[in-house]
Amino acid sequence: MRLEAKDIGFRYGDGPWLFQGVNLTIEPGEIVGITGTSGRGKTTFCRILAGYESPIEGAVYFNGAKLPKNEYHCVQMVLQHPEKAINPRWKMHKILNEGYQPDKELLDLLGIEQEWLTRWPHELSGGELQRFCVARALGPNTRFLIADEMTTMLDANTQAQIWHAIIEIAKKRDMGIVVVTHEFKLMQRLCHRVIDFNRK
Structure with missing residues (x-):
């Protein structure tokens, strides 16, 4: 059930390669950190891993089969x-149930209050909205989660609760x-290993 990126390369149009020949295997239960300066392609690589973007070279495999896109x-x-990931015209209960219907245990664990479900996105804080995004991503079929600077903009207490x-x-x-x-401290605390994209 591993997730494998094999010989991934990406560039925009005829521009220079953002990265080439990137290989990464993630095993079930493993937490892998990705770091590097801005502009190195970390987010683009993660979008490829999640099937949101197609690589120019290489492919992503789950359990030996190519990952479907979109x-x-x-x-x-x-x-x-x-x-940016939430439809502002939908109330939170519709947003939350877009992919599947989370159980109350998950909502409680993420600190999502029942009264928030009837609110519009603009009525919630960034931390409250992020809890919904995490809940929506943790469907029953999710085997790998990619967190791209997921808690960077949040206060320390919210970060701790979401990661817990x-x-x-x-x-x-x-x-x-x-x-x-x-x-760096977050990676030290969470990750089994770290990939430095500055070296790609």
């Missing part, structure tokens, strides 16, 4: 800015996680 599948991604919930769920499901962050 489908709700076993690899889910949570972005840094939750407001994710790690608890990951342990129960044997779920793999990719953590993109500039926070």
Whole structure:
């Protein structure tokens, strides 16, 4: 059930390669950190891993089969800015149930209050919205979660609660996680190994 990126290369049009020949294997239950300076292609690589973007070279495989693009599948991604991933015209209960219907245990673990479900996105804080994005990504079929600077903009208490919930769920499901962050202490605390994109 591993997630494999083989010989991944990407560039925009005829421009210079953002990266080439990137190989990464993530095992179930493993937490892998990705770090590097801005502009090195970390987010683009994660979008490829999640099937949101097609590589110019190489391919991504789950359990030996190519990962489908733009489908709700076993690899889910949570972005840094939750407001960009949420339809502002939908109330939170519709947003939450878009892919599947989370159980109350998950909502409680993430600190999502029942009264928030009837609100519009603009009525919630960034931290509250991010909790919904995480809940939506943790569907029953999710085997790998990609967190791209997911908690960077949040206060320390919210960060801690969200990561506590994710790690608890990951342990129960044997779920793999990719953590993109500039926070060295967070990577030290969470990750089994770290990939430095400055060297790609």
